[in-house]
Amino acid sequence: MNRRLALAVAAAALAVAGCGYDATVVPAPEAPEAPAAAGPAEECADDVAGLSPVRSYAPTGPLPAPGDIEADPDGSTVERIKAEGTLVVGVAADSFNLAYRNPETGVLEGFDIEMAKEVARAIFGTSTPQNTQFRVITPAQRFPLLQEREVDIVVRNMTINCARWELIAFSAEYFHSGQKILVRRNAGIDDLRDLAGLRICAPAGTTSIQNIETEIPGAIPVTAANDTQCMVKFQRGEADALSTDDTVLAGLAAQDPYSEVLDQEALTDEPYGIGVNAEQVDLVQFINAMLERMRRDGTWDEHYDRWLRPTLGDPTGKWPQPQYGRPLP
Amino acid sequence: MTQTPSGAAATAPVPQATGRPAGRAQQPRQAVPAGGATAGVPAVEDVPRLLNRWQVIAVTACVLAGALTFGLQLLSWNANRSAADNTEQLVRVQNIQATFARANALATNGYLAGIKEDASQTTAYAEAIDLITHQLADAAEAQPADRQVLADLNAAVTDYAATIETARANNRQGFPIGSAYLEAANTTFGETAQPMLAALVSANQERADSEMDAQRPWLVVLPGLGAIAVLWWVNRQQAQRFHRRFNTGLAGAAIGLAATTLLAAIVSLGQAGDNDDLRDGSYQVAVDEAEARTAANIARSNESLRLVARGSGAAFEEAWASAAAVVRAKASDGTLGLWESYAALHDEIAQLDDDGDYDAAVLAAIDTGDGRAGAALQAFDTRSVETIDAAATATTDEIRSGNSAILVLAVLSLLVGLAAAGLTAWGIAQRRKEYA
Known part of the structure; x- marks a missing residue:
């Protein structure tokens, strides 16, 4: 049909119809749910046992060599992990140099990742993708996953405080942030x-x-x-x-x-600890023994130098002496 | 039938004076049948005035019937035309939606691959964004009512593409902040663009459905039937006074109107039926397949995001499953098998990740070679595009093919209405002559 005629007829039809279409409208989005408030800032200096939060369980002795750890599914937590062959670690993946995924290799890297690998090395002798299973978790997942034993440990720049001691157990402080x-x-x-x-x-x-x-x-x-x-x-x-x-x-x-x-005094003190299920005291003691060894043999310094020194500078004050004395539950 | 007066002269109207009436003002106010008043006919009445009145009524009825039928059929024609246009616009915005989902699937997978990203995938992403830009321009030109939302969508696409570029640039430098930009781009895609696209799809689907539903066979026959009823009544009035059963002009007009009314009813009913068939057929296939294509690409994005979020991708796996359910519900027979091939490969990727073999899962997810997930989804996507194009073209062709008949019939209805008016005037003029 002739296009001009079609347009003329269409115009006539529209005139008869007497209307076009209403403009398309996008429904207003629902108001996002307000994030939960953080609750009152942590004011307690000591936990319920009257202890400083950074006090952990003292190691029972020097760190055993990996070869001396028995693989026993019914044994201690460490022996069970060894028997299972996998240490499951909750980590972050978006903190550059602390815990992040290297896009070139696809591998998780950073200071916290090295701390987790040290635990795996202490148990298995080496850390491999098979025996060290990383699980990237959100801050909100840290406590439930430990409580439900979905992960064995959490190494995720997690601050030790007395309220959290009510939920989980912590290793001795492995880094002092703010x-x-x-x-x-x-x-x-x-x-x-x-x-x-x-x-x-x-x-x-x-x-x-x-x-x-x-x-x-x-x-x-x-x-x-x-x-x-x-x-x-x-x-x-x-x-x-x-x-x-x-x-x-x-x-x-x-x-x-x-x-x-900004070069300033920190607004807060944030002592980082490795999170463990509250009942797995033996694992906490094992990790604390491992931290003692790292202090002695320079492993901690080695990781700090590689991942954090270029941006944070001198490590003085970054790794205070461990504090123990927390009574066993 | 002849128009020769029949029956006894006593039943014929009897003029008061012989010869031509002197004029309306001098017309006698009588038409007294010899036998006195017949049922329903007053004893004394002004027949010429009655004839004039009947003529006006009958002619008006015929002209109105022609004009109204013409107008209604013109509306039907326009509704069909608009239905085709709206269907094309619906396909257009669904294409934008699916292409955007495809672009996002390619971008998220490319991010996961990092420096290992397949160059062809990078090119495909750029082409998808370019295609969206053109599709947006076409859609804005085609439907003024969509322009504002399309302009906002264009801004969202621009923001999305810029954010993806930032994510990619950071990723290539090894900066994890790239994942935050990837997340921001996905937020733009999911929370800003998708509601706009959903509104566009919904509005155009409503318009297309409404126009397809605009065929009203019962309404098209009403003017014709009304005019026929009026002609019957006028004929009856005349028959009572002139003792002629039928007036040729009135009868001819009624037959003409009846024929066009019947034809209009048949065409309108046929078109309404065809439109119903289309809505259950090719139109629905086009709409459903486009929805399946969008969902499939959203699923693929979630597969990549699950792995980017390494180990905490449960929410993304749930999103994958939701999208997969949409694909399974909406995909056509021709594409469902291809989807299932991809889905099986996705399950393998998920299993590798669940088993802790993350690196193998990533390698499987970013591999675009034959027999791998990327190629499987590409095969689904390609077939899906073909299915949508074929079904959409079939729909618009079908709607447009029947539309010329409606337009011809509309013009015919108008001409028949005018002809009926002429016949009516002529028929009544014959009675006036007899009376004179």
Whole structure:
């Protein structure tokens, strides 16, 4: 049919119909669920036993050689793990130099990953993909997975505190971190007072966000799902700074040459420990013996030098002397 | 039938004066049958005025019937035309949706592969984004009502592509922040673009369905039937006064209108039936297959994201299973087998990961060679595109093929209505002559 005629007829038909279509409308999205509040900031200095949270179970003796550990499914926790042939470790995978997946090799790498591998080496003699099974977990999964024994240990920059001792057990402190601030390089920010009126991002539902509100008056807290999402906001100009543990910030700063970690005293103390099921005290003691050996033979320094020294500098104060004396349950 | 007066002169209207009436004002107010008033006919009435009135009524009825039938059929024609246009637009936006899902599947898999990413996959991703850009422009031109949402969608696609590039750049430098950008891109895809695409699909599906449902056979016959009823009534009035059973003009007009009304009913019923068949046939196949294609690519994205999230991919595996259920419910017979081939390979990948052999799972997931998951999904996708194209073309061709008949019939209805009006006027004029 002649196109002009068709258009004329269509116009006539539309005139008869007397209408076009209503504009397409996208339904308004449902309001996202507000993240759970972090709860009151950890104020207890001591746990229920009247002990400092960093006090762990003392090793029963020197670390046994891997060859001396019996593979016994009905034996101790360590012997059971050896019998099963696999140590299941809960880790992070988005913290550069701490725990991340190397895109070139596909392998998880970083300081925390090395700590986990050291546990595997202490049990099996070597750490291989077969005997060390990493499971990337979220912060919220750390406690339930340990309680349900879905993982044997959690090495995920996890702060030891007395409330968490109610849920799980911790090794002795293996790294002393603290909450700091990452800002744009040459942005004229020298100390916390310069942050008033600026947007500072921290993961939603964490104590970091509360610390910003209490420690940096006038700052505008901005939330994201996690630290790296905060970094995305920072790089996109949706946040002026971000705040979390210095170990994480160091990794983020290493990925962005236009950012730097503010040289300041940490807002908080974050002693990292390896998480273990509360009933598996023997495994905690075994790990503490392993940490003692690492201190003596320089293994810890070796891992620190490789993964963290380039961004965090001198390790002084990063690995305090272990504290023991926690009574056995 | 002849128009010769029949029967006794006593039954014929009797003029008061012989010869041509002097004029309306002088017309006698009588038409007295010799035997007195017949049933329903007043004893004294102004017949010429009645004739005029009947003529006006009958002619108006015929013209209205022609015009209304013409208008209704024009609406039917336009509805079919719009149904075809809306179907094309629906296929267009579903194509955008599926192509976007395909692009995301390629991008997430490419991220998982890192520097091992297959170059052909990188090219396929770039081509998919380029195709989406063109599809968006075409869709915006085709449907003004979609323009605002398409403009917003275009912005989302641009943001998505830029975020993927940042993810890729970080990934290639070995920076894990790339995964945060990949996550952000997936959020743009899932939470910003998908609601827009769902709204576009829903709006165009509603429009296409509504237009296909716009054939109203009972409505098309109403003007014709109404006019026939009026002609019957006028004929009856005349028969009572002139003792002629039928008026040739009225009868001819009624027959013409009845014929076109019947024809209109048959064509309209046929078109309505054809549209129903299409909705259950090729149209539904096109819509369902597009939905299956989108779901299949979303599943593939979740397979990659599961592995990117190494060890904590349970949520992504659940999302894979949900998407797989959609594919199994919507895919055509021609593509379902190809999907199952891919699904079996996915199960192997998931099993490797579950067994702790993560590296092997990744290698299996990023391998695009023959017999591997990437190739299997590509085979499904290619066949799916062919199925959608064939079904959509069949649908629009079928709708458009029957539309010319409706337009011809519309014009015919108008002409017959006008002709019926002429016949009616002529028929009543004959009575007026007799009366004179």
